[in-house]
Each structure stands twice: as structure tokens, then as C-alpha cells.
Amino acid sequence: MRRSMLFLPGNTPNILINGAYLGADAVILDLEDAVSPDEKDAARILVRNAIRTLDFSRCEVIVRINSLDTDFWQADLDTIVPCRPHWIMLPKTARSEDVQRCDEYLTALEAKLGFAPLTVRLMPLIETALGVENAFAIATAAKRVGALFLGAEDLTADLQCKRTKASREIEYARGRMVVAARAAGVDVYDTPFTDVNDAEGMEADARCAKALGFTGKASISPRHVEIINRVFSPTLAEIDYAYEVLEAIAQGKAQGKGAVSLRGKMIDAPIVARARQTIAAAEALGLGKGEAK
Amino acid sequence: MKEIRKKAWAGTMESSDAYVEVEPAQTLAVELQSVVQAQFGPAIEAAVADVAAQCGVTKGRVKVMDRGALECVIRARVETALLRGMEE
Numbered sequence: 001m002r003r004s005m006l007f008l009p010g011n012t013p014n015i016l017i018n019g020a021y022l023g024a025d026a027v028i029l030d031l032e033d034a035v036s037p038d039e040k041d042a043a044r045i046l047v048r049n050a051i052r053t054l055d056f057s058r059c060e061v062i063v064r065i066n067s068l069d070t071d072f073w074q075a076d077l078d079t080i081v082p083c084r085p086h087w088i089m090l091p092k093t094a095r096s097e098d099v100q101r102c103d104e105y106l107t108a109l110e111a112k113l114g115f116a117p118l119t120v121r122l123m124p125l126i127e128t129a130l131g132v133e134n135a136f137a138i139a140t141a142a143k144r145v146g147a148l149f150l151g152a153e154d155l156t157a158d159l160q161c162k163r164t165k166a167s168r169e170i171e172y173a174r175g176r177m178v179v180a181a182r183a184a185g186v187d188v189y190d191t192p193f194t195d196v197n198d199a200e201g202m203e204a205d206a207r208c209a210k211a212l213g214f215t216g217k218a219s220i221s222p223r224h225v226e227i228i229n230r231v232f233s234p235t236l237a238e239i240d241y242a243y244e245v246l247e248a249i250a251q252g253k254a255q256g257k258g259a260v261s262l263r264g265k266m267i268d269a270p271i272v273a274r275a276r277q278t279i280a281a282a283e284a285l286g287l288g289k290g291e292a293k
Numbered sequence: 294m295k296e297i298r299k300k301a302w303a304g305t306m307e308s309s310d311a312y313v314e315v316e317p318a319q320t321l322a323v324e325l326q327s328v329v330q331a332q333f334g335p336a337i338e339a340a341v342a343d344v345a346a347q348c349g350v351t352k353g354r355v356k357v358m359d360r361g362a363l364e365c366v367i368r369a370r371v372e373t374a375l376l377r378g379m380e381e
Binding site: 012013014017041042045046048049050052053054 | 303304307308309310362363364365366368369370372373376377
């Protein structure tokens with residue numbers, strides 16, 4: 001289960017080498033914004049060696065390459081894909097054609113390397129107004145796309161508005177991204193909360209994202225990882241209730257009841273669907289009934 | 294058979310990193326400064342020579358200032374410096 005994604009600068013060894021031990025479900029090894037243009041070559045070689053050598057078995061590996069409007073993205077993929085990262089994150093994805101262009105290059109690389117098709121999945125980073133408007137087309141542009149990721153910093157610059165802690169300026173984008181991703185059947189990740197010293201604000205922001213339907217959230221600080229994991233994990237009460245729902249449904253079916261109620265409330269199809277989602281999430285985290293951590 | 298054509302460098306002097314300088318020379322020569330020279334000096338020098346061989350470099354001076362970097366980091370910095378030094 002991928003709740004948290006932690007950004008790690010791709011050319012900073014003392015951060016990279018500890019990245020797998022910071023509790024995140026996934027690490028994003030960054031070749032883009034965290035690396036100056038004259039250090040792109042150094043970063044991609046360092047990230048390649050890190051993936052090959054270090055133990056990332058505790059988390060998924062995502063590599064954020066440079067965007068398609070640069071001269072770097074093909075060299076990034078040529079260097080990184082042979083290491084089989086779980087995901088490639090494509091920044092500044094604005095159109096379905098962007099996904100298709102990257103997908104075609106990845107498909108050719110996988111064939112050349114003898115990898116099974118779709119070995120490496122694609123996570124478009126949507127951070128422009130055009131990208132938000134095209135979110136569903138982007139999510140469905142290739143089978144390789146498994147998740148969307150909202151980047152609010154560049155987006156708000158594109159929207160010509162201030163980025164604030166209250167995040168009202170990205171309400172529409174958040175809602176649009178969740179609907180597009182869910183309609184396409186892929187996961188969706190929320191933008192990082194950038195004040196690393198504001199744990200309270202961080203938790204409120206994560207709860208807002210979870211309430212909207214996001215699968216998880218990215219972070220630029222290891223301090224935020226535990227908060228994100230907690231917010232995006234089912235609680236003990238939620239897990240117990242989910243099992244109660246399924247038991248009530250099973251009992252009702254055995255008794256031939258057409259309608260079932262629990263705690264005075266009718267259990268309808270959406271409640272059952274949510275209960276199944278909660279149990280699936282709990283099982284993915286290794287939690288059974290009454291075992292939530 | 295490739296050689297270092299110009300002076301180049303890669304990496305930093307920050308902790309867990311290595312700073313690598315390369316420059317033209319008639320033979321392949323490795324110079325190492327490391328806080329763990331006594332324990333890992335020969336292993337690091339072997340790794341540097343291995344990266345040079347993989348890059349096909351047979352001529353050049355490679356100076357490594359290790360700040361407690363893992364081998365994969367040293368290898369990355371050496372490879373980057375060699376590639377930069379081989380550029381026209």
C-alpha cells in the first residue's frame with residue numbers, strides 16, 4: 001500500500017543513502033527540480049548506482065525524470081530504466097500526447113532490455129492548468145499510467161495565484177484530479193505540504209486530501225511521513241466497523257433478508273464498498289480485525 | 294582505449310560524498326585521500342580502477358577525496374568525472 005511518497009534529491013548522497021529507512025511507502029528520487037542543470041549527468045549516475053546497490057526493499061522506488069521540454073529526459077530514462085524502478089514520474093504532464101510520447105520511449109526501452117511490457121509504470125505529475133483540465137485524458141492515455149500526482153507549487157504559479165496553507169486555491173484542482181483518477185481506475189496523490197516545521201498544518205492538509213479521496217500524499221520532509229502514513233491508514237474503529245458491516249451483510253443474506261441494518265442505519269451498496277476498501281487497505285498494511293496500529 | 298582530454302571534476306566535499314578530479318596524464322594514476330584510507334584504501338582504489346576500465350579509460354590522473362562515501366557513491370562520482378574529462 002502506498003500512502004506516503006518522500007522526495008529525495010537525486011544528487012545528495014547523505015540523504016539518498018538513508019532514504020529507504022525513513023518510513024515512506026515510496027521514495028521519489030528526484031532528477032528534476034532538486035538538481036541543477038549542470039549536475040544532471042552526475043545525479044542520474046548517482047541515482048542509478050543507488051538503485052542498483054542500496055536496499056530499497058522496504059519501499060517502492062519512483063524516479064522523477066526531467067520534463068519532455070528539456071534535453072535530459074531521454075538520457076534519464078536510458079540510464080535509469082535498466083535498474084527497473086517501480087515508477088517513472090513525468091513532470092509537467094499537460095496532455096495525453098505527453099504520456100504517449102514517454103510511454104512509447106519506455107516501451108522501446110523495455111523491449112531492448114528484454115523486460116516484460118509495462119515493467120516500469122508511469123505516474124504523470126500534473127502541475128499546470130492545462131494538465132488539470134486534461135487529467136482524465138492523461139490518466140487513460142496509456143496502460144502504463146497507474147497513478148496521477150498533483151503538484152501545487154507550479155500549478156499555482158500557472159494559475160497566477162498565491163500558494164497558501166489553507167489551499168483554497170487548489171480546491172478545484174484537487175477535486176478534479178480525484179474524479180479523473182477514480183474514473184480512470186488509477187491512484188491519485190496529493191501535493192506536498194511545504195512547511196516542514198508545521199506538523200499541525202501538515203496533518204490538517206493530509207486529512208483534507210484524504211477526505212477528498214486521494215490515495216496518499218507526497219512529502220518533502222521525513223518529518224511528515226509518519227503523519228501521512230497515519231492519516232491515510234484505516235483506524236482501529238474503521239477496520240472493526242468494516243468487518244461488522246460484512247458480517248451483518250452475511251447474516252442478512254443467510255436469513256434471507258433483503259435489507260440489512262447496523263447500529264440503526266441501513267447498509268447500502270456504497271457502505272459495503274467502503275467496508276471492502278477499508279479491509280483491503282488494512283490487509284495491505286498487515287492489519288487484521290482489532291489489530292490496527 | 295580512451296583518455297582524459299581535459300581537467301574535470303564531480304561530487305562534493307560534503308559528508309557521505311566524494312570529490313573527484315581528473316586530468317590528462319600518460320598513464321592511469323589513482324590518488325586517494327580518505328578518512329577510512331587505512332581500512333578501505335585498497336578497496337576504494339580497486340573500485341576506481343574498475344570504473345576506469347568500464348569506461349575504457351587507460352590514460353589519466355584520477356584524484357579522489359573521499360568524505361566517507363559508500364562505494365556506489367564513489368563509483369558514481371568517478372564515472373561522472375571521467376565522462377566529463379573525456380568530452381571534447
